[in-house]
Amino acid sequence: MHELVSALLDPDVTARELAGLSLPRTYRAVTVHREDAGLFVGVPHSERDPRASLYLDEVPVPEPGHAEVLVAVMASSVNHRTVGSALFEPEPTFRFLAEYARRSPAGRRHDLPYHVLGSDLSGVVLRTGPGVSHWRPGDEVVAHCLVVELEAPDGHDDAAPGPAQRIWGHETNFGGLAELALVKAAQLMPKPPHLTWEEAACCGLVNSTAYRQLVSHNGAAMKQGDTVLIWGAAGGLGSFATQYALAGGATPVCVVSSPEKAALCHGMGADLVIDRRAEDYQFWKDPETPDPGEWRRFARHVRDLTGGEDPDIVFEHPGRDTFAASVYAVRRGGTVVTCASTTGPGHLYDNRSLWTGLKRILGTHFASYREAWEANRLVLKGRIHPPLSVTHPLEATAEAVATVRAGRHHGKVGIRCLAPRDGLGVRDPELREDLLPWLTLFRDG
Numbered sequence: 001m002h003e004l005v006s007a008l009l010d011p012d013v014t015a016r017e018l019a020g021l022s023l024p025r026t027y028r029a030v031t032v033h034r035e036d037a038g039l040f041v042g043v044p045h046s047e048r049d050p051r052a053s054l055y056l057d058e059v060p061v062p063e064p065g066h067a068e069v070l071v072a073v074m075a076s077s078v079n080h081r082t083v084g085s086a087l088f089e090p091e092p093t094f095r096f097l098a099e100y101a102r103r104s105p106a107g108r109r110h111d112l113p114y115h116v117l118g119s120d121l122s123g124v125v126l127r128t129g130p131g132v133s134h135w136r137p138g139d140e141v142v143a144h145c146l147v148v149e150l151e152a153p154d155g156h157d158d159a160a161p162g163p164a165q166r167i168w169g170h171e172t173n174f175g176g177l178a179e180l181a182l183v184k185a186a187q188l189m190p191k192p193p194h195l196t197w198e199e200a201a202c203c204g205l206v207n208s209t210a211y212r213q214l215v216s217h218n219g220a221a222m223k224q225g226d227t228v229l230i231w232g233a234a235g236g237l238g239s240f241a242t243q244y245a246l247a248g249g250a251t252p253v254c255v256v257s258s259p260e261k262a263a264l265c266h267g268m269g270a271d272l273v274i275d276r277r278a279e280d281y282q283f284w285k286d287p288e289t290p291d292p293g294e295w296r297r298f299a300r301h302v303r304d305l306t307g308g309e310d311p312d313i314v315f316e317h318p319g320r321d322t323f324a325a326s327v328y329a330v331r332r333g334g335t336v337v338t339c340a341s342t343t344g345p346g347h348l349y350d351n352r353s354l355w356t357g358l359k360r361i362l363g364t365h366f367a368s369y370r371e372a373w374e375a376n377r378l379v380l381k382g383r384i385h386p387p388l389s390v391t392h393p394l395e396a397t398a399e400a401v402a403t404v405r406a407g408r409h410h411g412k413v414g415i416r417c418l419a420p421r422d423g424l425g426v427r428d429p430e431l432r433e434d435l436l437p438w439l440t441l442f443r444d445g
């Protein structure tokens with residue numbers, strides 16, 4: 001691996017030399033083990049610790065198959081998918097691997113006693129399998145996480161709802177929290193040249209999701225002039241949603257839980273920010289009883305900030321804790337668009353406000369290649385930026401996952417895989433210089 005890293009860091013090494021380099025037989029990867037799948041049975045959610053289930057293993061290098069690409073991973077990032085995989089919630093991911101193996105010959109290699117996790121990467125193409133024509137060794141890339149087979153007709157209008165769609169590094173093996181990763185060629189996109197490896201690696205999953213959820217015609221189809229209420233606006237998804245609202249001529253109303261996060265929202269350019277903790281919103285009287293008085297107080301607060309407007313769109317993901325307030329607060333005819341239920345999937349809301357207000361609830365899940373490409377195009381143009389706050393080396397991934405699980409982060413948490421230090425990989429220093437205030441906005445310390 002040492003020889004490979006030296007070659008990757010040497011600007012004089014050509015693509016041909018890189019392609020001719022012999023690969024190591026094994027690589028280091030963050031894994032969970034099938035034999036541990038029962039580790040947390042009977043352990044309450046709050047007591048499950050990802051540091052007990054995550055390993056850093058030396059595993060064999062997979063050969064790229066048809067339409068597949070082997071990538072040297074310079075950096076990756078931590079997503080809640082990885083948290084869920086590490087906690088075996090809602091179930092151990094080995095079932096997904098077994099199902100992939102049953103349904104597709106390409107999936108057989110994925111069904112192993114270990115699962116290499118991770119759904120983001122930035123890196124360099126090392127080897128391409130048969131049928132790959134667009135990417136070559138030496139290409140600097142980022143990856144989105146939608147794996148599709150596209151044999152069924154359902155995926156051909158919009159790939160995201162295709163029946164055989166899978167999330168790479170969660171429902172497939174050989175993920176991005178590793179020194180090497182195996183992806184489909186149709187997951188790759190050009191790495192933005194003005195970004196470091198670790199900045200580039202933290203965009204794929206959440207940026208693409210936020211783009212589909214808020215901007216795409218498959219999502220809320222935000223338009224100029226819209227007011228968009230964004231929960232967790234200084235988190236991974238929310239910080240991209242805030243940027244999309246601002247860049248698209250909408251007005252974000254950012255909800256966060258601390259003055260530091262409020263300052264980040266102002267730093268992104270948002271004027272309207274609610275600190276939900278300072279306002280002490282309690283949408284539930286007890287775990288079973290919602291408090292409509294608090295929905296009304298919250299909606300009034302939003303209206304006071306906007307000068308009387310209710311949000312056209314509510315960007316939802318906290319789920320049970322906030323969903324009723326979101327449905328209540330959205331304007332008549334408006335849309336609550338949701339991609340997650342972080343605080344619980346059993347949503348409870350007053351359906352009368354939905355139907356009498358002709359409101360819509362819209363589900364969305366990751367993005368198609370086209371949507372991921374559009375989201376990445378905006379990063380390439382320097383219009384949307386990575387909210388990277390901190391990085392950790394690959395060896396400290398379990399600790400980083402525990403931080404995200406506890407919600408002690410803001411923006412995104414990056415992982416250096418083959419990149420030996422922060423700050424490498426920049427090919428367009430001029431554009432970077434122009435964007436530096438933004439690129440350092442979320443950085444800790």
Ligand code: NAP
Nearest residue numbers: 080209232235236237256257317318321339340342365366
């Ligand atoms: P994140 O970086 O942890 O941000 C989530 C934010 O939600 C936090 O910063 C927090 O902000 C806010 N939040 C948490 N609990 C809350 C509560 N009880 N009430 C109000 N706000 C609350 O996570 P993320 O990467 O943005 O992901 C968010 C969720 O979306 C996760 O569940 C993730 O799995 C899911 N997701 C789904 C998809 C998909 O394709 N379906 C893709 C990406 C992410 P404050 O504390 O500052 O308010």
